Amino acid sequence: MTTRDRLTIRLTVNGEAHTVEISSNLMLVDLVRERLNLQGTRVACDQGACGACTVLVDGRPITACLSFAFTADGAAVLTIEGVAGSDNTLDTVQLAFHDSGVPQCGFCTPGMVLLAKAYYMQQPMPEGADVERWLDANICRCSGYQVFRRALHSTPPREDAP
Amino acid sequence: MNIRTNTLTQVGQSIPDVDSRAKLTGSARYTSDIVIDEMLHAKVLRSPHPHALIRSVDVSRALAMPGVAAVVTGDDLTALDFTYGMFIRDQPVLAKDKVRYVGEPIAAVAASTEELAWRALAEIRVDYDVLAPVSSIAAALDERAPMLFGDELHASALPPPPPNSTWTQEPSPNILFDFNHGFGDVDGWFQRCHHVFEDRFTIGRQSHCALEPHVSLARFVADHAVEVWSNNQDPFLLRQDIARIFRLKLDDVRFHAGLVGGGFGSKSYCKIEPIAVLLARKARRAIRLALTMSESMMTVCDHGAEIWLRSGVSASGETLVREAVVNLDGGAYADASPSVAMRIGTRFNGPYRWRAVRSRVRVVRTTTIPAGSFRGFGAGHVTWACESQMDMIARRLGRDPYAIRADNFVRLGTAGAPGESVLDSDLMEGLQTVGERVGYKSKERVPKRGIGFAVAVKGGGGSHRADARVRVWASGAVSLAAGVTEIGQSTRTVLTQIAAEVLNIDPDRVAVEDIDTDTTPFDSGTHASNGATVAGLAVREAAEKARVRILEFAGGILQCTSAELDFCNFQVRRGENRYLLADLVAQRGPGVDTMFAGEASVQTGSGSFFWMPVWTAVEVEVDAETGAFKILRLINATDAGRAINPQRCVSQIEGAAVQGLGQALFENLAYCEAQPLNATPLKYRLPRISDVPHQFETIILEQGHGPGAYGVKGLGESGNLTIPAAIANAIADAVGARVTDLPITPDRVLKALGVASKPNTNVTRTVEAN
Numbered sequence: 001m002t003t004r005d006r007l008t009i010r011l012t013v014n015g016e017a018h019t020v021e022i023s024s025n026l027m028l029v030d031l032v033r034e035r036l037n038l039q040g041t042r043v044a045c046d047q048g049a050c051g052a053c054t055v056l057v058d059g060r061p062i063t064a065c066l067s068f069a070f071t072a073d074g075a076a077v078l079t080i081e082g083v084a085g086s087d088n089t090l091d092t093v094q095l096a097f098h099d100s101g102v103p104q105c106g107f108c109t110p111g112m113v114l115l116a117k118a119y120y121m122q123q124p125m126p127e128g129a130d131v132e133r134w135l136d137a138n139i140c141r142c143s144g145y146q147v148f149r150r151a152l153h154s155t156p157p158r159e160d161a162p
Numbered sequence: 163m164n165i166r167t168n169t170l171t172q173v174g175q176s177i178p179d180v181d182s183r184a185k186l187t188g189s190a191r192y193t194s195d196i197v198i199d200e201m202l203h204a205k206v207l208r209s210p211h212p213h214a215l216i217r218s219v220d221v222s223r224a225l226a227m228p229g230v231a232a233v234v235t236g237d238d239l240t241a242l243d244f245t246y247g248m249f250i251r252d253q254p255v256l257a258k259d260k261v262r263y264v265g266e267p268i269a270a271v272a273a274s275t276e277e278l279a280w281r282a283l284a285e286i287r288v289d290y291d292v293l294a295p296v297s298s299i300a301a302a303l304d305e306r307a308p309m310l311f312g313d314e315l316h317a318s319a320l321p322p323p324p325p326n327s328t329w330t331q332e333p334s335p336n337i338l339f340d341f342n343h344g345f346g347d348v349d350g351w352f353q354r355c356h357h358v359f360e361d362r363f364t365i366g367r368q369s370h371c372a373l374e375p376h377v378s379l380a381r382f383v384a385d386h387a388v389e390v391w392s393n394n395q396d397p398f399l400l401r402q403d404i405a406r407i408f409r410l411k412l413d414d415v416r417f418h419a420g421l422v423g424g425g426f427g428s429k430s431y432c433k434i435e436p437i438a439v440l441l442a443r444k445a446r447r448a449i450r451l452a453l454t455m456s457e458s459m460m461t462v463c464d465h466g467a468e469i470w471l472r473s474g475v476s477a478s479g480e481t482l483v484r485e486a487v488v489n490l491d492g493g494a495y496a497d498a499s500p501s502v503a504m505r506i507g508t509r510f511n512g513p514y515r516w517r518a519v520r521s522r523v524r525v526v527r528t529t530t531i532p533a534g535s536f537r538g539f540g541a542g543h544v545t546w547a548c549e550s551q552m553d554m555i556a557r558r559l560g561r562d563p564y565a566i567r568a569d570n571f572v573r574l575g576t577a578g579a580p581g582e583s584v585l586d587s588d589l590m591e592g593l594q595t596v597g598e599r600v601g602y603k604s605k606e607r608v609p610k611r612g613i614g615f616a617v618a619v620k621g622g623g624g625s626h627r628a629d630a631r632v633r634v635w636a637s638g639a640v641s642l643a644a645g646v647t648e649i650g651q652s653t654r655t656v657l658t659q660i661a662a663e664v665l666n667i668d669p670d671r672v673a674v675e676d677i678d679t680d681t682t683p684f685d686s687g688t689h690a691s692n693g694a695t696v697a698g699l700a701v702r703e704a705a706e707k708a709r710v711r712i713l714e715f716a717g718g719i720l721q722c723t724s725a726e727l728d729f730c731n732f733q734v735r736r737g738e739n740r741y742l743l744a745d746l747v748a749q750r751g752p753g754v755d756t757m758f759a760g761e762a763s764v765q766t767g768s769g770s771f772f773w774m775p776v777w778t779a780v781e782v783e784v785d786a787e788t789g790a791f792k793i794l795r796l797i798n799a800t801d802a803g804r805a806i807n808p809q810r811c812v813s814q815i816e817g818a819a820v821q822g823l824g825q826a827l828f829e830n831l832a833y834c835e836a837q838p839l840n841a842t843p844l845k846y847r848l849p850r851i852s853d854v855p856h857q858f859e860t861i862i863l864e865q866g867h868g869p870g871a872y873g874v875k876g877l878g879e880s881g882n883l884t885i886p887a888a889i890a891n892a893i894a895d896a897v898g899a900r901v902t903d904l905p906i907t908p909d910r911v912l913k914a915l916g917v918a919s920k921p922n923t924n925v926t927r928t929v930e931a932n
């Protein structure tokens with residue numbers, strides 16, 4: 001067996017500061033799911049093809065199954081557990097998804113929520129066609145995607161996006 | 163039993179899925195999230211060869227690695243009843259002596275980490291004697307083809323053939339199953355009919371690609387008792403399989419099932435569960451075996467097929483006689499193929515009246531991924547061929563494809579074939595609905611644009627048993643237990659609504675229990691779109707029994723008959739008086755049970771318990787230079803009988819439609835020579851939002867004839883069936899090009915354009931109603 005480099009990284013996850021010692025080949029999704037016990041992030045294809053593992057790193061959506069954990073050193077990571085308010089009130093995207101009936105099996109849902117959220121954080125005045133370009137990154141095998149259109153066309157642009 | 167007939171308050175409401183918040187906030191838990199203390203991680207070594215004898219497997223170096231706890235191979239199967247398969251048990255838990263497809267499990271390692279288990283796989287040495295592959299149906303049927311198996315028949319548990327059918331199990335080693343079905347004087351009608359049309363259709367393999375890959379956890383709680391968690395939709399069938407394979411008593415096997423991250427057929431029947439159990443037994447530790455999505459894609463796929471249709475019609479286009487010959491590519495092992503073959507063989511009459519039909523369906527073994535159940539269970543194969551040909555016949559006769567369908571539909575309340583249950587939908591209403599919506603009659607023709615229709619009817623819910631238990635606590639909580647697995651179809655929500663309807667309570671008060679075969683009432687499996695319909699009947703009856711018990715109890719205290727009482731929001735009502743159930747229970751003092759339970763069991767007969775129709779209209783625009791085409795509009799309608807939750811019905815049908823769209827446009831799990839080309843998510847093209855036309859409409863009819871509670875019937879498998887044929891028909895309408903192979907790629911359209919005799923067949927849209 002090879003010995004691998006170990007290193008210490010500092011990051012915030014959902015606003016909480018963490019200092020963790022990791023091996024250099026640890027993937028961000030494993031850091032989140034196994035070390036920090038935040039199991040809402042899903043692993044589906046594990047190849048960067050589906051976006052089920054999407055988390056936001058400094059507001060940018062990335063596929064955590066394909067990102068080394070050390071690349072998040074010094075970053076602010078947002079996972080699905082950090083999206084709803086502390087009293088578990090749904091945020092705008094979650095609420096729009098809830099009202100439109102987005103979740104079916106729900107396995108793609110956390111990634112889709114974060115992807116849409118990242119879009120609204122970057123585009124305070126969203127255009128329908130543009131959000132679709134973003135959502136094209138992720139796969140939902142259960143829905144016909146039309147439900148995402150219905151949900152997001154009802155979501156008002158957020159000016160107070162964190 | 164007294165089912166109240168007042169207006170419905172819960173049924174028909176589009177409440178969000180009961181797990182919606184948990185799924186949106188990341189707190190929903192799936193089997194892939196389960197962690198058992200001290201568990202080991204397992205990985206599977208898979209065959210790189212499509213066909214080879216295994217001379218030896220040397221695991222010593224893997225076993226010597228620190229952290230590796232156990233390795234299992236075919237040698238560990240000797241004392242077991244080690245094969246499985248839905249009706250014909252030909253698939254070994256691990257390859258024994260021979261491998262029959264690339265990706266077949268040969269050995270499995272349990273180690274302290276997943277990474278270590280991966281590394282240990284590389285240390286296993288397998289010595290193969292490579293044999294010639296059998297990569298296609300044609301190769302398997304060749305006289306000189308290598309045989310996948312010897313001459314002996316495998317153990318089987320085939321049910322009696324359906325009416326007017328016969329079957330032969332393994333007539334030769336490369337043919338798993340030969341199914342024959344028919345009614346009427348086929349030869350006589352072929353002589354009497356005016357026109358006979360013969361066409362051939364092919365269909366590629368589709369991969370399920372549910373986002374949650376297969377995962378199983380197993381641990382022995384004593385030498386003879388095992389507990390398994392698996393994201394399988396058949397926990398009770400799996401319990402039987404594991405008990406049989408490992409020679410355990412049925413009640414010593416316990417299965418758990420929670421939320422499943424999608425299935426579409428890939429998670430029905432036995433899959434990886436025996437490997438996890440085998441390792442748990444050998445390592446004497448809890449095991450977690452989680453596949454990657456690539457491995458899931460190599461575990462099961464849909465059937466590739468070739469279909470010949472010979473159909474005879476009268477001068478006016480009356481459907482008279484049909485003969486179908488089908489070769490299904492079953493892959494290396496049986497899985498659910500015999501059952502799929504029976505469904506296909508009995509459905510060639512489709513939604514039309516025929517005087518005589520004969521079919522032969524053979525499942526051919528090839529050295530490819532085992533084919534199993536896929537949403538529609540073969541109905542998509544039948545529909546692709548039949549609905550394409552229906553259009554071709556109309557155009558050849560110069561008749562309107564819409565009108566020829568309308569003329570020949572099976573009528574509501576009549577049987578489509580001898581021995582079949584009667585049709586419980588009005589097919590004409592559905593066709594008119596999508597026809598009007600797409601503007602078939604009213605729209606002006608635009609060059610290169612065309613409209614295509616397709617209609618299908620799939621049977622649902624047959625031979626199924628569903629039990630349910632509803633418990634009402636005086637404190638104001640209801641617990642619902644049923645064995646239907648939640649795979650994203652919102653069964654938990656729909657059953658909750660039914661219980662809430664009967665008990666006159668808010669659905670928030672109902673909690674659905676996770677499935678545990680030790681305590682959950684029996685269910686023969688989440689199949690054939692039966693959840694809402696069959697389990698729904700059981701839940702309604704169980705809830706009604708609980709309600710009756712509450713009223714009888716209250717009647718005892720209030721000194722009246724229960725007929726004078728009603729139950730609403732956990733209050734017993736008598737005229738203007740309201741009594742809180744909790745207070746009535748308290749009045750009786752200690753020693754009174756505060757819980758009122760009802761149980762029920764529903765068993766359906768062997769035919770179709772209900773019929774799932776689907777009507778599709780598609781408008782396309784074709785670029786005749788390149789063969790590329792754009793779907794401008796897709797309209798899909800189905801009949802829910804009664805929609806318990808219209809929004810959840812729409813979700814099902816939309817999702818199915820886009821699965822059908824993927825199959826129509828690009829999904830195809832292909833082989834290059836003997837090697838799989840794209841059995842991995844990076845290479846297998848799945849539909850994305852940009853593939854879905856903006857004008858994509860779903861219509862849920864409620865014709866009210868379903869046999870389930872409040873008239874409901876299942877619909878989850880209908881929405882994908884007609885999409886490919888409707889698209890092909892629209893392309894033919896636009897430019898006269900007829901594609902008969904799936905997927906419908908631009909190069910196939912271009913090729914078909916080359917052979918199209920006229921650029922447009924120019925059928926008059928007459929729309930002769932009824």
Ligand code: FES
Pocket residue numbers: 042043044045046047048049050051052053054063064065066
């Ligand atoms: S799981 Fe990371 S992209 Fe699919």
Ligand code: FES
Pocket residue numbers: 102103104105106107108109139140141142143373423424650
């Ligand atoms: S809800 Fe199942 S994959 Fe999107």
